[in-house]
Amino acid sequence: MQIQDLPYSDPGVPDARSGPRFLWWLWRNQLGGQLKALAWGLLHFVGVSALPFCVGLAVQAxxxxxxxxxxxTGGLMLVCGTAIAVGDTFLHRSAVTNWITAAARVQQLLARRAALLGSALTRRVAAGEVVAVSTGDVEKIGWFVEAVSRFTAAALTALIVCVALLVYQPALGVVVAVGLPFVALAVLPLLPRATRRADEQRAKAxxxxxxxSDTVAGLRVLRGIGGEELFLDRYRSASQEVRHAAVRSARMWSLISAVQVLLPGLLLIAVVWHGIHLARQGRITVGELVTVYSAVMILNYPLRHFEEIAMAYSFSRPxxxxxxRVLSLERSTTLRTDKDGHQNSAEAAAEAEMPAGDLYDPVTGLLAPAGRFTAVVCGDPDAAGTLAERLGGHPTEPDRSVLLGGEPLDELPLDTARTAVLVQDKDPVLLSGTLRELLDVPASGAVGAADALAAAQCGDVLDALVQGSLDTADPMDARITERGRSLSGGQRQRLALARSLITDPEVLVLDEPTSAVxxxxxxxxxxxxxxxxxxxxxxxxxxxxxLLDRADRVVLVHEGEIVAVGTHRELVxxxxxxxAVVTRETDEEPAGTREEPAGTGERAAGSDDGVLMELEHMEESA
Structure with missing residues (x-):
């Protein structure tokens, strides 16, 4: 796999049973790239390690x-230099490729999982954790995956040097062969503590x-209630905790680095001391002493990769x-799979018939007849949001899926289910880009952008976009800032409604679509x-x-059950x-006793007659 071939046509089905298993799965799926990096790494490291032998031969000559x-010997050194240069160049190329492709695979897997889970993702995993996984965590995972091949090449090189020294000069080679494993593995007792501190730092981060993330998302509300300083203090405190945890983790890693410098130095001193005694006794030549000394000194280079792999694993494991954990999340549904076990393939979606008919929720008994406008009144906003999500195919109870035309939504291919039923929640998100790009969504083609914008009453929104744009007079080419922050809440709500109308699904579920207008x-x-x-x-x-007066059918949901069905005026x-829910009337305050608020532009919140009078006035003015 090369970088220019990204993204993957199929990133595969990950082994998400644990962090180490996921890392092993990633490594296996990049076996070709790992073997390339290993080969170039061996060429580079062996070339570096062969230089001491060349120096020893040259001194003796x-x-x-x-x-x-x-x-x-000069010719041999030229060959080693060439091997070092070529090996280092292509090792770096292969390592970077492995890093980027591993990170890209993880990002694709996370994106597909987010698309599969939909709004259920942020209910089961904090939004900040999703952001952390898809940014910093991806880089750390890619770092470990690419470091494995370089570490393997370094370990094999160290083994080759030990064997070569035993053959070349057994008296000194034994000292190196005995001391090198101790030097390489001496940091193992320190790794658990370093890993715990790295985990603590990662959790705090x-x-x-x-x-x-939560503060930025709610910044407008925080400013409105004067809560900026409170949340700023909270973030400042959390940031200081991260700093302290990072310092504690860095101290442990500095200790590990010190051990990696100290022990090879002690081994080098032992080899020189023993070699001098052997040279004085005439048991080795000066050239052999120089060779062994140089070989041990050069071994510090591959040994650094032992520290790197330990650090990479400690940071990448959490x-x-x-x-x-994110990739192991599943929809609480029984989705159709293809012959390879992949969920909801495009072929399955194409073969599945688009369901049509009444929408029925067996949990509450809610029935939305086909082709009609049904309004649902629920005194609990959270319960309303949960019911809306369940109507979109996210059942809260096993084997009690919403039925569309008698067919369970959770047994349909995901693409088919989402084409049939679209849910717009009470806080829709507008992505940055032009208005044309915002409205470029999968649609039936029956509803045009102009009709949808007109129905959602977006005329003033278009004017505002043109006035705020410096380079275009066409509102469709005007840019919308991230999450539509340059627009008011009502303007964002109406643009989101227009986007939903353009989609023209079989069933459209709207959660408080006009609360901000x-x-x-x-x-x-x-x-x-x-x-x-x-x-x-x-x-x-x-x-x-x-809205209730325009609905064909109004349903009252109370404590999770349907308690009344009729028209708005009948139920009032x-x-x-x-x-009590619609007119904000209390049990102690009978109808007709409250004064109607002044102003024809305000919603009537008093008597039943006031509500009806305002409805009639609205009809006449419209």
């Missing part, structure tokens, strides 16, 4: 006044990232565990929804009388619990 051997605009949006979705199934979770007259 000078002592013996042998020009022929000196010339041959993840919490700080999560806090920062990262891999976090990634494996004024009454006049809301009335026009309600009319636009009825017009554009006249032959499609629409479910709107709302407590707005303006006959159902006290419905009236």
């Amino acid at each position: 000078v002592i013996d006044h042998s020009g022929t051997r000196l010339a041959l 993840g919490r700080a990232t999560e806090l920062a 990262s891999a565990s976090r990634a494996a 004024d009454s006049h605009t809301e009335a026009r949006i309600a009319d636009g929804l009825r017009r554009l979705r006249s032959e499609r199934t629409t479910v709107a979770f709302t407590s707005s009388p303006l 007259d006959s159902e006290p619990r419905y009236r």
Whole structure:
């Protein structure tokens, strides 16, 4: 796999049972690249390690006044230099390729898992952790995967040098062969503590990232309630905890580095001391002493990779565990799989018939008849959000999936289910880019952008985009900032609604689609929804009388059950619990006793007659 071939056509099915298993799976899936890096690494390290032997032969040739051997040694050194240069160049190329391709594979896997889970992802994993996994953790995982081949080449080189020294000069080779394993493995007792400190640092960094993400997402609200300083103090405290944990982790790694410098130095001193005694006794030549000394000194280079692999594993193991935890999440559904075990392939989606018919939730008993506009009133906003997500194919109870046309949504291929049912939650996200790109979504083609924008009452939004753009007069080419932060809450809400209308799904589920707009605009949006979705199934979770009065059918959900069904006006007259939610009327305050708020632009929040009068006024003005 080369970098220019990315992204992978199929990143595979990961082994997400644990962090180490996930790392091993990544390594196996890049076996070709690992073997290339190993081969080039061996060429480079062996070339470096052969230089001491060349130096020893050259010194001995000078002592013996042998020009022929000196010339041959010079040629051998030229070969070693070439091997070092070529090996280092292609080792670096292979290592970087392994790093990038491993990171790209992990990012693709995370993206596919996020697409599979949808909104269920952030309910089961904190948003900050998802951000940390898809950014910093990906790099650390890629670092370990590419470091394995270089470490293997370094370890094999150290073994080759030990064997060569035993053959070349057994008296000194034994000292090196005995001392080298101790030098290489001396840091093992320190690794558990270093790993724990690295885990602690990673956990604190993840919490700080999560806090920062939540703070930025709610910055507008924090400014409104004066809570900026409070959250700033919290983040400052979390940041200091990360700093202290990083310092403690760095201290341990500095100790490991010191051991990696000290012990090879002691081994070198022992070899020199013993070699001098052997040279004095005439048991070895000066050239042999120089060779062994140089070989031991050069071994410091491959031995550094022992420290690197330990550090890479210590940092990547918690990262891999976090990634494996995200990748192991499953939808609580029984999705169809293809013959290779892949979920919801494009072929399966193409072969599956698009379901049509009534939408039915067996948990609450909610029925949304096909082709009609059903409004759902629920006093608990959280319960409404959960029900909306369940209607989108995320069941909260086993074997109680939502039925569309009598067919369980969770047994459909994912692409088919999401094409059939679209859920727009109460806080939709607008990605950065032009308005044209925002509205470029998979759609049936039956609804154009102009019709959707008109139905969602986005005229003032288009004007605002043009006024804020310096390089275009076409609102479709005007840029929207990240998450639409340059727009008001109501403008973002209406653009998101227009995007949903363009999709034109069989079933459209809207959770509080007009909570941030004024009454006049809301009335026009309600009319636009009825017009554009006249032959499609629409479910709107709302407590707005303006939307409820336009619905064909209104359903009251109380404590997880359907307690009343009818039209808005029928339920206002006959159902006290419905009236309490819609008109904000208390049990102690009977209908008709509250004063209607002043101003025709405000929603009526008093008597039933006030609600009906405002509805009639809205109809006339629309």
